[in-house]
Amino acid sequence: MVMGNETTCAGQILDSAIWKVSPAAKKNKNPNLGKSDRRSEKMVLAQLGGSISRALQQMSNATIIDEKVLNDCLNDITRALLQSDVQFKLVRDMQTNIKNIVNLDDLAAGHNKRRIIQQAVFNELCKILDPGKPSFTPKKAKTSVVMFVGLQGSGKTTTCTKYAYYHQKKGWKPALVCADTFRAGAFDQLKQNATKAKIPFYGSYMESDPVKIAVEGVDRFKKENCDLIIVDTSGRHKQEAALFEEMRQVSEATKPDLVIFVMDSSIGQAAFDQAQAFKQSVAVGAVIITKMDGHAKGGGALSAVAATKSPVIFIGTGEHMDEFEVFDVKPFVSRLLGMGDWSGFMDKIHEVVPMDQQPELLQKLSEGNFTLRIMYEQFQNILKMGPIGQVFSMLPGFSAELMPKGREKESQAKIKRYMTMMDSMTNEELDSSNPKLMNESRMMRIARGSGRQVREVMEMMEEYKRLAKIWSKMKGLKIPKKGEMSALSRNMNAQHMSKVLPPQMLKQIGGMGGLQSLMKQMGSAKDMMGMFGGGDK
Numbered sequence: 001m002v003m004g005n006e007t008t009c010a011g012q013i014l015d016s017a018i019w020k021v022s023p024a025a026k027k028n029k030n031p032n033l034g035k036s037d038r039r040s041e042k043m044v045l046a047q048l049g050g051s052i053s054r055a056l057q058q059m060s061n062a063t064i065i066d067e068k069v070l071n072d073c074l075n076d077i078t079r080a081l082l083q084s085d086v087q088f089k090l091v092r093d094m095q096t097n098i099k100n101i102v103n104l105d106d107l108a109a110g111h112n113k114r115r116i117i118q119q120a121v122f123n124e125l126c127k128i129l130d131p132g133k134p135s136f137t138p139k140k141a142k143t144s145v146v147m148f149v150g151l152q153g154s155g156k157t158t159t160c161t162k163y164a165y166y167h168q169k170k171g172w173k174p175a176l177v178c179a180d181t182f183r184a185g186a187f188d189q190l191k192q193n194a195t196k197a198k199i200p201f202y203g204s205y206m207e208s209d210p211v212k213i214a215v216e217g218v219d220r221f222k223k224e225n226c227d228l229i230i231v232d233t234s235g236r237h238k239q240e241a242a243l244f245e246e247m248r249q250v251s252e253a254t255k256p257d258l259v260i261f262v263m264d265s266s267i268g269q270a271a272f273d274q275a276q277a278f279k280q281s282v283a284v285g286a287v288i289i290t291k292m293d294g295h296a297k298g299g300g301a302l303s304a305v306a307a308t309k310s311p312v313i314f315i316g317t318g319e320h321m322d323e324f325e326v327f328d329v330k331p332f333v334s335r336l337l338g339m340g341d342w343s344g345f346m347d348k349i350h351e352v353v354p355m356d357q358q359p360e361l362l363q364k365l366s367e368g369n370f371t372l373r374i375m376y377e378q379f380q381n382i383l384k385m386g387p388i389g390q391v392f393s394m395l396p397g398f399s400a401e402l403m404p405k406g407r408e409k410e411s412q413a414k415i416k417r418y419m420t421m422m423d424s425m426t427n428e429e430l431d432s433s434n435p436k437l438m439n440e441s442r443m444m445r446i447a448r449g450s451g452r453q454v455r456e457v458m459e460m461m462e463e464y465k466r467l468a469k470i471w472s473k474m475k476g477l478k479i480p481k482k483g484e485m486s487a488l489s490r491n492m493n494a495q496h497m498s499k500v501l502p503p504q505m506l507k508q509i510g511g512m513g514g515l516q517s518l519m520k521q522m523g524s525a526k527d528m529m530g531m532f533g534g535g536d537k
């Protein structure tokens, strides 16, 4: 037996975001997303979200909404879902439900049609993704055994380590048991991952009985008071009886508190059957979808939930240990439909802008006094936020589709270029909010100092002026403290927001009327709050 050594168990951004997306949004040509968008769910289903948004837009453009227009719209949505690998039956049920919910008389009476149907689609997608009961949640300092199951190559072993690492960072004492005796190299892989993350592990090169290893490992770590014992199991290339029998035996012997089914997001229509087959052998209680960073259409996630009646709890968004995200249904669906996620966005600001800079920044934001230094600091913050598209997609009205592949990288490179030029500025230049200070000779000096063209310095100044203009519109805006979503909605009125939002975004929301009703709903309806990330936390 081989045991791992027990080591020490181991705004402004808002407006800059708006600016940056605008040129890309205008183009809106390439909905495909690539590796650079690795992070996350909101990117993965961008195409689906885009198709649904388009269907809704087309419908709301129609002068009269009759049964035919509604049917056409629902057919487009259905097609988009099927193309994204959502199971046929789920899609058909969803269509029927929406038809039952949406009242044509309401639509005819001039209510905001797009929002009514969007809300119905939103609710239906949430219903599919939310099985109604949360999965077992392990408790810190109380031993839990969690068993991972899934086909070979689904990302199971990687995900076990990510799951352990995620909890370890939160102060848990996790441990990994390798009960995969089928794939040569599985133990080495787990050992390597575990060592890197300083997580104790248990496994064997010699023993061929997975049940024996699993039991020994679990016992060992129980004695060592580990609070999260994770059992990695074998996989097979395809669903076969021997695998399911083995899963059943390991489960019976280790009595896991939770069985997590790991599924590769790219398996498409096979998702439903595969998930169901595992559920029939062991008591699957939660699902983790991996490789959401790839080109998967992602609809399989919906099918897996439906098949196992278990929630998706995390998603894998890359090969690295920390490319792992908690999965939340409502923000996921709202971003999918291009509805944005305000609380996520605000939380991101609070997460990224250092605490000591926050009051000052918010003060400046409300004063509308925008200097090049502020721009520099905010560029730093934006770069820290990760892919810019991730921030954009949190804005209401923006679907990730508006941030096509390639533009993001370009935007990041541009920001870095601007920062290099600003490094060659004097304090006086950085702290002035008067663009006239930047005369020709200063620009030439900056270009020389940073090894860039004068033309590029001029371009940066144009960008600065545009940003400063948006900032001036943010004057007086009160930004809520972390998690204070309802305060945000109270403090921002539609008038204010309509000035700040780029025109095409405003159009997407449904013009001033759409924005007003959106903000009203944000302030009152609890459900809508959920739509934007769950409301106050």
Ligand SMILES: Nc1nc2c(ncn2[C@@H]2O[C@H](COP(=O)(O)OP(=O)(O)OP(=O)(O)O)[C@@H](O)[C@H]2O)c(=O)[nH]1
Binding pocket: 150, 151, 152, 153, 154, 155, 156, 157, 158, 159, 180, 183, 186, 189, 233, 234, 235, 236, 290, 291, 292, 293, 294, 315, 316, 317, 318, 319
């Ligand atoms: N891009 C990406 N790759 C992933 C992700 N999760 C896992 N992988 C990769 O997928 C491949 C298979 O992952 P493993 O963890 O070995 O798969 P497994 O399901 O444990 O395979 P078996 O042990 O044979 O059952 C590896 O190359 C991983 O790095 C993810 O979220 N994104």
